[in-house]
Amino acid sequence: MSKHRAGKLVFTKEFTKQESIPEEGIHRAESVLRSGRLHRYNTTDGETSETALLEKEFAAFVGSKYCLACASCGGALYIALKTAGVETGDSILTNAYTLAPVPGAIVNAGAKPIFVEITENYTIDFEDLEKKARASGAKFLLLSHMRGHMADIDRICDICQRCGLFLIEDCAHTMGAMWDRRPSGSFGNIACYSTQTYKHMNSGEGGLLITDDDTVIAKAIFYSGSYMLYDRHVSRPPMEVFERYKKIVPNFSMRMDNLRAAILRPQLRDLQRQCDRWNRRYKVLEKALKKIDNVRIPNRPAKEHFVGNSIQFSLEGATRDQIKGFLAECG
Ligand SMILES: *Cc1c(COP(=O)(O)O)cnc(C)c1O
DSSP states (O other), X not given: OEEEETTEEEEOSOTTOOOOOXXXXXXXXXXXXXXXXXXXXXXXXXXXXXXXXXXXXXXXXXXXXXXXXXXXXXXXXXXXXXXXXXXXXXXXXXXXXXXXXXXXXXXXTTOEEEEEOBOTTSSBOHHHHHHHHXXXXXOEEEEEOGGGOOOOHXXXXXXXXXXXXXXXXXXXXXXXXXXXXXXXXXXXXXXXXXXXXXXXXXXXXXXXXEESOHHHHHHHHHHHTOTTOGGXXXXXXXXXXXXXXXXXXXXXXXXXXXXXHHHHHHHHHTHHHHHHHHXXXXXXXXXXXXXXXXXXXXXXXXXXXXXXXXXXXXXXXXXXXXXXXXXXXXX
């Protein structure tokens, strides 16, 4: 619904109105509900749970060896840090432009965030990263591709190698995005995605952790709360890898359930189409915004194939009143 205000058409819809869950997801959710088998390990003989299938399909989508579905992305990041070997008091480098659950996961792991500056394109500042890596002696970088803005990941990997940093990618806003035709999330040792309502796929709450590493995934599966039921995972290393950790890794109860997985699987199949839609819309807005004085849209390198399901820009050199006027005009 649009309203006329002072002769202008004004947008009156909610800005964060979600699309409904695809019909197929609703049908699948209904059958999970009728079965009563919502817990991911509550399977019948020979049955593969919705959660295990989602993990297999998501790993295939991003081209990773393994995937683990978790209760949230914040939970997945916490598991990633624990799996990486983070201990109480460790320093974790992380870009300052981020979302609260990211430093939250660091604090949850008993560690201390060291915030790295960002550039005018909203991505991590390489010089500050290297400087702080050397000064702190940190061994971990938790890199948020915040609002989908990706720094030159080849340079990040180079710095990680030179400074001995274990890289965890927070891909909450880059599901479906690529750098130089390689999926975001495939550069780090571990990457985490969110399926919380405001992200690219919506299950209310939910997180996905990916890795190519046998040890990392086995430990992460234990941490997420597999009890001794890890053989019910499809996306997993050989059973003997679990033998090494089954008596030492604690259970944090951060599993995803079958209901959420059931509504995510059809969304995953539709994700590419959605990304294309969001990008078409992004380009329309970007083009219009570029015509406005004082508005600076970030430079997006040719290698960055982002998913524009939100847009960021800077209003430069404006007074308080001009900013107010601009916001009113945005309507
Ligand atoms: C949403 C978000 C998270 C956390 O995701 P949850 O699933 O809500 O825990 C982490 N990082 C970024 C950048 C996010 O936007």
